[in-house]
Amino acid sequence: MQPIAKFIAGLPKAELHVHLEGTLEAELKFELAARNAVDLPYADVEAMRASYVYHDLPSFLAIFYEGSFVLHQEADFRDLVYAYLKKVASQNVLYAEMFFDPQQHTDRGVPFATMIEGLTRGRLEAERDFGIRSQFILCFVRERSAQSAMAVFESALPYKHLIVGLGLDSDEKDNPPAKFAEIFRRGREEGFRLTMHCDVDQQNTHEHIRQAIEDIGVERIDHGANLLDRPELIAAAKERGLFFTVCPYANEMMRPGENQSIARGMLDLGLRLTLNSDDPAYMEGKYINENMLMAHELAGFGPEDFVTVSRNAFDAAWIDEDLRAELHGRLTAYAEAQLMVAR
Ligand SMILES: [Zn+2]
Structure with missing residues (x-):
């Protein structure tokens, strides 16, 4: 393993x-499809992986939504979150905040309780087995109506102690943040x-970025690349201390060959950048370490940059101050030991 890959891994x-x-x-x-007697239109795992071909956001989403049809029972949601946390615990992720899209499931008749109870069980069992801490962010699917989002929001309220935040994802065209202003106001x-x-x-x-920052008052923006085009948006983000969750593989998909101009641009401007994986199962199995390696290979991120990225992520996390201090302590110890060796 090359030294930088080893540094990222640890x-x-x-x-x-x-x-x-x-x-x-x-x-x-495949396992969940068999468990729930769902027919998949693929002969095997290889054929399914080969079908993961997309060229823009809508074509990606079509493949992505097909996958969720195998999730039905509490155990399925438990297995999903447990598998992810097991994987990233092996990559030295100490803490994760994970999006889930209830509308993908409630629209198919899966009760909200089944979903959140399964997810929570998986989260707690992963913490018990691997020591990884995590929380959930409920994401609204933005091409659906505000009424649909409000219905999900209402059904989530009895479980709000199990959900730390609200997000908004999926097809952005003609679906501005303002469409969901009332739900986010109530959420706050x-x-x-x-x-x-x-x-x-x-x-x-x-305009979407401006609405998210000024009208909705988000604490973070997921992706947010085009903020870099506008000095007034950069200034607004800095003034409010906003964090950015940037995903190198997804960036490469949207802007091939641009040498991760988004991550590089944010880092150089001193914006509070974090690096993440987005949808690793649909992105050639690139989890967080592989995404960080892309930032190294394509944008020259080095060890000190990755320490900054990790520090930002611990600062951005929606956790209590005791856990934050613990995470920072582990990062500082690692950075001191590693960077001293490197010098
Ligand atoms: Zn995303």
């Missing part, structure tokens, strides 16, 4: 931008933390 990390439905590996998908009142996707190079992206 680095204490947090992941803040990962969609649980996007961590469903083909093997588990109910104590949820707020984040929102502003995907790369979407229609009206600058």
